[in-house]
Amino acid sequence: DAGVIQSPRHEVTEMGQEVTLRCKPISGHDYLFWYRQTMMRGLELLIYFNNNVPIDDSGMPEDRFSAKMPNASFSTLKIQPSEPRDSAVYFCASSMGGLNTEAFFGQGTRLTVV
Amino acid sequence: GDSVTQMEGPVTLSEEAFLTINCTYTATGYPSLFWYVQYPGEGLQLLLKATKADDKGSNKGFEATYRKETTSFHLEKGSVQVSDSAVYFCAQGRGSNYKLTFGKGTLLTVNP
Numbered sequence: 001d002a003g004v005i006q007s008p009r010h011e012v013t014e015m016g017q018e019v020t021l022r023c024k025p026i027s028g029h030d031y032l033f034w035y036r037q038t039m040m041r042g043l044e045l046l047i048y049f050n051n052n053v054p055i056d057d058s059g060m061p062e063d064r065f066s067a068k069m070p071n072a073s074f075s076t077l078k079i080q081p082s083e084p085r086d087s088a089v090y091f092c093a094s095s096m097g098g099l100n101t102e103a104f105f106g107q108g109t110r111l112t113v114v
Numbered sequence: 115g116d117s118v119t120q121m122e123g124p125v126t127l128s129e130e131a132f133l134t135i136n137c138t139y140t141a142t143g144y145p146s147l148f149w150y151v152q153y154p155g156e157g158l159q160l161l162l163k164a165t166k167a168d169d170k171g172s173n174k175g176f177e178a179t180y181r182k183e184t185t186s187f188h189l190e191k192g193s194v195q196v197s198d199s200a201v202y203f204c205a206q207g208r209g210s211n212y213k214l215t216f217g218k219g220t221l222l223t224v225n226p
Contacts, residue, residue: 004157033213042218043158043203056213091157103214105150105157 004106006092012112018080021109024073025094033103034067034077035091043091049075050097082113116141120204120217127194127224135189135220137178137204145206147171147180147187148214152201161189161202194224 005024013019025032033048047057052069060067064083069075079086089110095103121136139145146165150158162171167182176191187204204217 043216045213045215048213093158102160102163103158105159107155107157 004092004094004104006090006106006109008109009107010110010112012114013082015083015113016081017113018078019082019086019111019113021077021090021092021111023075023077023092023106025075025092026104027073029094029096029104031095031097031103032069032075033093033095034075035093037089037091037108038087046077079111082111084113087112116145116206116208116215118204118206118215118217120202120220122218122220124221124223127222129196129224129226130193131224133189133191133194133198133222135202135204135222137187137189137217139185139187139204139206141185141206141208143208144182145208147178148205148207149176149178149187149189150203150205150216152203152219154200158203194222196224196226198222199224 007022030051034046035043036046037043046059047067048055049069065079067077089108091105091108093103093105095101117140119138148163149161151161152158162173164171164180167180170179178187178189180187201219201221203219205214207214
């Protein structure tokens with residue numbers, strides 16, 4: 001398996017534009033996580049899915065953020081409209097779930113909103 | 115709520131020096147504990163883990179022991195290499211959903 005695949009690797013957009021980040025988890029993994037990494041706040045969990053169903057979205061900063069998982073092999077994180085303070089590295093991770101199982105991370109998408 | 119506190123960096127060492135990165139946690143119950151490593155431009159990778167008190171996780175010369183009495187999981191390596199330069203994250207996970215709580219990360223730079 002190629003691991004967790006995220007696209008794009010880098011995204012530069014203007015304030016107010018819609019941004020869509022994509023993730024393909026490892027096949028067979030039941031859990032998918034979206035994290036945001038910034039210098040100020042470190043690594044924050046935004047939302048996670050189990051079997052394509054959103055379980056906990058309490059980390060989503062505001063209504064401008066939304067995430068979907070239409071099937072077991074694809075998820076999106078959308079920001080609309082984007083703001084400069086959304087600039088960060090966004091990571092997707094997947095795991096088989098259950099206690100003690102490892103989370104596998106993608107390489108991340110570096111988002112810059114100007 | 116659950117939290118993880120790790121020593122703030124950056125940490126700069128010479129090659130072959132001894133490394134310790136402190137990590138403590140707060141949680142109800144007994145979480146599993148992890149160290150993840152992030153090399154420049156990459157995602158996080160699991161370095162080692164421990165699932166119960168007194169367990170020792172080890173990998174690539176790194177070790178950490180789950181200490182329930184001090185709620186700690188300090189990362190150690192006896193002799194660091196330049197290739198160990200990275201950001202190290204301590205994390206805890208609980209429950210069947212395996213939701214991780216991360217520390218803020220510690221940047222390690224090893225000079226030749």
